[in-house]
Amino acid sequence: MFRFFRARQARSSLPSRQITQDMRAADCAVAAGLPDAGQLNIPLARACAGDLVGRDTIELGRTLARQDRWAELSRQMRAADESRTTAPDGMPIADLLAFGARSDVVLAVEHALSDGAALSEYDLLGGISELEDEMRAQPDDPMIALVVALAHIDLAWAWRGTATDANLPPLHRSRCAAHFDRAAALLPKCRAAASDSPLVAATGCALMAGQRKADLRVADEYERLITLDPHNQRHMRAMGTHLLPRWFGSYEELEVQALRNAARTCGIWGAGGYTWVQFDAIALDEEACARLDVEYFLEGLHDILHRRPDQQTVNMLSAYCATTIQGGLGLNDKADLVRSQIHKAANWLIRDHMTELHPLIWAHAASGFNNSVRINSAERFAARGQRQALRAIGDLFREELRSGMDVTFTPSGLRLSEH
DSSP, rough: OEEEEEEEHHHHHHHHOOOOOOSSGGGEEEEEEESSOEEEEBBSSSSOHHHHHHHHHHHHHHHHHHHHHHHHHHHHHHHHHHHHOBOOOSHHHHHHHHHHHHHHHHHHHHHHHHOOOOOOOIIIHHHHHHHHHHHSSSTTTTHHHHHHHHHHHHHHHHHHOOOOGGSSOHHHHHHEEEEEEEHHHEEEEEEHHHHHHHHHHHHHHHTEEEOOOTTHHHHHHHHHHHSSSSSOOOHHHHHHHHHSTTTOOOOHHHHHHHHHHHTTHHHHTTTHHHHHHHHTTHHHHHHHTTTTHHHHHHHHHHHHHHHHOSSSHHHHHHHHHHGGGGTTTOOOSHHHHHHHHHHHHHHHHHHHHSSSSOOHHHHHHTTTTTOOOOOOHHHHHHHHHHHHHHHHHHHHHHHHHHHHHHEEETTTEEEEEEO
16 A cells, blocks of 8 residues: 555645745735734745656656556666665655556546446556556566566555445456556566665555555564665655554564664664654554653654755644644543643644645645555645644643734744834
């Protein structure tokens, strides 16, 4: 499911028209309170570089595949994979190219499955058969084989859908299993040809989601991926999610592996390795949240920000602490105490480090960073994120605003002034 989710994020978070605000006053988000109250002013980020890079890279992968320029696609994927190049949001460039190359095939099947009246074997199998033909034409190219394997994983999840196991039709169950099996059959050849590839390792982790076997060594697979690409926090977050009991792990293993990850990546992330592994897991699971070493988690927030002080990271951590972590309040008393302590970190994150607002990040945070969420309009999604951010930031500065002070975020930091 991890790969499926990542693919959806790459596709769904690309605005049809990019936000193009700059630092002029006209491009600031303004929130005014009561008539005698102060005003909150915060610049909106320029067009999100991560979205622009992601969109262009996906489109390049799609174009190269449509034009049968598979050798060029493979060359660019391998170069990006070897250099660990990512978009500003951390999405690996090789992954984005691979998604673009298979997107026509995957989207055709998703469309066919969403419109049962239009089902045909060609719609369901024609595209993947053509990808298989391309792979056979270049039998020694692991990058092309990876595109095919990833397409099979995406198609498996398309057949799986959102139905429960009890309600999944037999045809859907068998097709889902067949696509996972085919991806599993292709992966050993990729591993043999590119043993040090993060993309190959990530594909192996994605494949585990479709293999509900008791002997899966999930932590070992993710540890290998993180060792190959330790600067990318996405791998650590995915490991934490898959170590929850609802997937392949236990609360004890989640804590142990978070601590181990912090020790292994200390030179890069400090205590942040612990925080990244727990980041999504505690937002999803009340018991995991209740068991958290919250002091170490908060130390990790400081270490992450020290190493990644860019505004994208500031907005992500701020939105997480201000909104995401509040999602499960009232379900578990111990977890509520942890959530409250993490929520308080939004205060110093926003006051001391924020200089601009990234609405899309806040919108994703409000949905729990659930990458499977479909976004019909990126502009409305961003507008919702902007409203949520202004509400959260306004609450943080409630006393200043009520006393008549203007709260203004500038490139050099926060400024408070008389209204």
